[in-house]
Amino acid sequence: MRKHEAKSKKMIMKPAVTMAVTAGLMLSPVMQTMAFAQSAAPMDNQTETQTDTQKVTEQAVKDAKAAMDAAEGKLDEANEQLSAAQGVLDAAKTAQADAQTAYDQALAGAETAETDVQAATEAKNAADQKLTEAQTAYDAAAAKQSDAAKAADQARATYETAKTGRKDAFKKIETTKQAWVDAKAAVHTAKKATEDAQRAVNEAEAKVADLEQRVSNAQAAEDAAGDQLDALQAELDQANAELADAQKTLDEKQAELDAAQADMESKKTDWYGKVHAYLDAFGKWGDGAIQKLTEVKDSAAAKAADAQTALDQANAKLEAAKQDVANEQTRLDAANAAVPQAEQNIQDAKAALAAAQDEYDLVKSIADSLPQYRQNLDAAKQKLDQEQAAYTAAADAYYQAQVAGTATEDELTSLMDAVNAARDTLQQAQDAYNDIKAAVDANEAQAATLGDKQAAVEAAQQAVDAAQASYDDIVNNYIPTCEAQLKAAQDAQTAAEQAVAQATDAKTAADQAAKDAADALDDALTHANDLEQLNQNQIEAGNVFAAASSKYQGLKPGIDAATGVRDAAKGVADEKQSDYDAGEKAFNAAHEKTVLLQGQLTDAQGALVDAQKSLENAVNEIDVKKGERAAAKAAYEQALSDYEYAVTAEQKALDAKEAAEADLKAAQKAYDTAKATYDQTNAAADAAGTAQGAAEQKLAGLKAEVEKANGILIEAIAAVQVAQSNFDGASDAVDAAQAAYDQAAATYKNLSDAYEAAKTENGGDTGNGTTGGNGTTGGEGSSTENGSIGDNSGSSDETGTEQAGATGENGGNAEQSSTNQAANAGGQQAADGTATAQGAMPQTGDSTLFEVSVISGMGAAAIAAAGIARRRGHHVAL
Secondary structure (H helix, E strand, O other), rough: OOOOOOHHHHHHOOOOHHHHHHHHHOOOOOHHHHHHHHHHHOOHHHHHHHHHHHOOOOOHHHHHHHHHHHHHHHHHHHHHHHHHHHHHHHHHHHHHHHHHHHHHHHHHHHHHHHHHHHHHHHHOOOOOOHHHHHHHHHHHHHHHHHHHHHHHHHHHHHHHHHHHOOOHHHHHHHHHHHHHHHHHHHHHHHHHHHHHHHHHHHHHHHHHHHHHHHHHHHHHHHHHHHHHHHHHHHHHHHHHHHHHHHHHHHHHHHHHHHHHHHHHHHHHHHHHHHHHHHHHHHHOOOOOHHHHHHHHHHHHHHHHHHHHHHHHHHHHHHHHHHHHHHHHHHHHHHHHHHHHHHHHHHHHHHHHHHHHHHHHHHHHHHHHHHHHHHHHHHHHHHHHHHHHHHHHHHHHHHHHHHHEEEEEEOHHHHHHHHHHHHHHHHHHHHHHHHHHHHHHHHHHHHHHOOOHHHHHHHHHHHHHHHEEEEEEEEHHHHHHHHHHHHHHHHOOOOHHHHHHHHHHHHHHHHHHHHHHHHHHHHHHOHHHHHHEEEEHHHHHHHHHHHHHHHHHHHHHHHHHHHHHHHHHHHHHHHHHHHHHHHHHHHHHHHHHHHHHHHHHHHHHHHHHHHHHHHHHHHHHHHHHHHHHHHHHHHHHHHHHHHHHHHHHHHHHHHHHHHHHHHHHHHHHHHHHHHHHHHHHHHHHHHHHHHHHHHHHHHHHHHHHHHHHHHOOOOOOHHHHHHHHHHHHHHHHHHHHHHHHHHHHHHHHHHHHHHHHHHHHHOOOOHHHHHHHHHHHHHHHHHHHOOOOOOOOOOOOOOOHHHHHHOOOOOHHHHHHHHHHHHHHHHHHHHHHHHHHHHHHHOOOOOHHHHHHHHHHHHHHHHHHHHHHHHHOOOOOOO
16 A cells, blocks of 8 residues: 555655655665766766666666565555554544543533532522521520510419408408507506516426426336336237237138138129029019009109299299399499499598608608618629629630630630620629619608608598598498398399209209100010020029038138137237236336426426516517507508508409410410421421532532543543554655655666667667566556555644643553554664665765655654653653
8 A cells, every 4th residue: 555645745845855765765876876977967968978877787677676676565564554553543533532522421410510519508508597597586486485484474473472462451451450459458468467477487497496306207217117018028029929820820711711702702793693683674674664664754754844834933033033133233333323422532532641651651661771771882882893803804814815815716705705794794783883872862862851741641641531431431331231132132033043943954854854764664665575584594693602602611610710729829919918018008108207297397498488588578568569559550551551552453463464374375376386497497407408418429429530531531632642643653654665665666667678778779688678677567566556555634633742641541552552663663664775875875965855854754753652651651740
């Protein structure tokens, strides 16, 4: 195969190189000389020179023929190497295309996975945001629910307290009134109490001394009785042990007898049950029972009719009673209509008294509390100083941690929280101090008006007493009479309502009795045929009971014998127990006497202390009782006011409790809704997190595949570049071999023609001419054959040269290595041939161009070898 036509463009671009190669491949020294002489001769002397060169020997023709044959062999070898390089290049390009496709697919998959990760991350962030919002809503709902629950509990407690307070306030009215009366009597008896107390002290001292001696004597008697009791206990224990053995034997026999008796009783119960079942059935289903049930049914129907009549009469009486109640209520309403003005008068007077009393109490309490307020102010000042020191210490600790630079962010945050907390506490202490200081200043001014307030209270109390007297006459006389008459009418209505209820119950019971009687009659008529079977059952059960009773009677004699033994042991034990009981009784008596006397002594000692204290108290009691008398009167008046206030407070507390319970119900509903929403969003956030993790894991795997595909692609590109370089070198070697062959064929043809012409002119042997002709024909045939080389469609990729050096698959490396060696060998042979021709040529300008051509061919082989070296030794760095 030839490549002459495919490389014609390259040859046209390098005419000087082609001329040099052609001259270099002229192997015959004679032809070299002729060419030199021809190129050096003047133009007008060309004909003479050509005539001289046509005198060619037969040996020169043979030498040219051998050179042509050698050039043809080298051309064939170069074409084979070119074909191998073409195959390697095509395989490398296919591998590059496959690697590019794999890389593009992996890259697309990674990009899609990145999009999926982004979407999953956004979904996770959205889910986390929703979870945060749900958590916030849930926490807020929980806080509201907790606050509402606390408020409801507080409201309930407040209501119960208010209710108790109202009851206590009512009781306090009578209590304080009686206390006022008692306090007046106490003043008169205080002096007598002092004398009695002194006399009680004297008596108590004498009694204590007497009881101390009696206690000592009783303790000695108790100790002697205790020793005797211990001896009796030992004898009693021995007798009880013997009794226990006898009792055990009796219990065993009794257990056997009890089992037989239980079996007998069971059989007896079964027999009695079947007998009663038969008798009951006979009573329910016999002819007499059916007759009786019929009579009962008729009687129950009559009673139901009577009950309806009684109910109608009771309803009529109830309506009349309701009318009486309405009439009495109208009278009471009219009576109450006369009260408002009198009530308003007393309320106005009480309001004036309450206002005056409140002002007095306020000023009095302010005056009384001034010492305590001043103590509170001092305590608040100390607290303020302490909190100021604590705040300063917390701030200094935070500052020191910042300056040191060793604290973590969490530690700094904790220290700052401590600073903020200390600041809040300090502010609270400051506010408390300011409040107490303002209160002290205001209270001192108020305390100066106490005398004026007392006079105003006394005047207001006189006005209240007058209004109260007028009100009491209306309320305590006229209205109670109307209320009593209304109560009587209401009681009559209640009695009528109860009569209606009783008549209704009687009617219901009568109707049910009529239905039950009819049902019983129907049931008796359907079960009359079962009597015979029930009779047979009770006869068989009686036989079984008789057998169990016989067995029970046979076991009773053994019980009697064991009982005798047990009774004898019990007699001994009872005797010992009697002795022990007597000893115990003596000991207990002695002990009780000791305890009694000790108690009396303790009581006497306590009585002495009490008497002494009573004496001390009685001395001061007179002045105290006078103060209590005044306080008791004020307490009674205050109790009246407190009761009215307690009634109002109870109603307000009830309203607050109901409102708080409604708020709690609403808060609980909101909490339940927020809890459900939080649980749903939490599950969604977990699912989004799982999806995000899966997408990130998939992306990591695809990125690894992209990296792997990229490495394979780089190696494939480098392999294509190396194969292209090798192909170009092989192509150049084919061009050089083709040129050498063409020149050798032309030389051989020229020499052969010249030789044949010379033989013709000299009358030489025609056989040589035939030979020469054959040689020429053979040369031309060879030339024609070698000229059939196909075009080289491959071309080097200038752009991919920088990426060369990546290592391809093992098979590709082996093929490239073989091709590189073949290309280098072909290039070297061509270089050797041209070098031989150059040695015989003069050193002219064409010879210099020839050297350039040879260096270019050798450079292609060197580039291929360098590519192999880079791929083997430096692909990792690439």
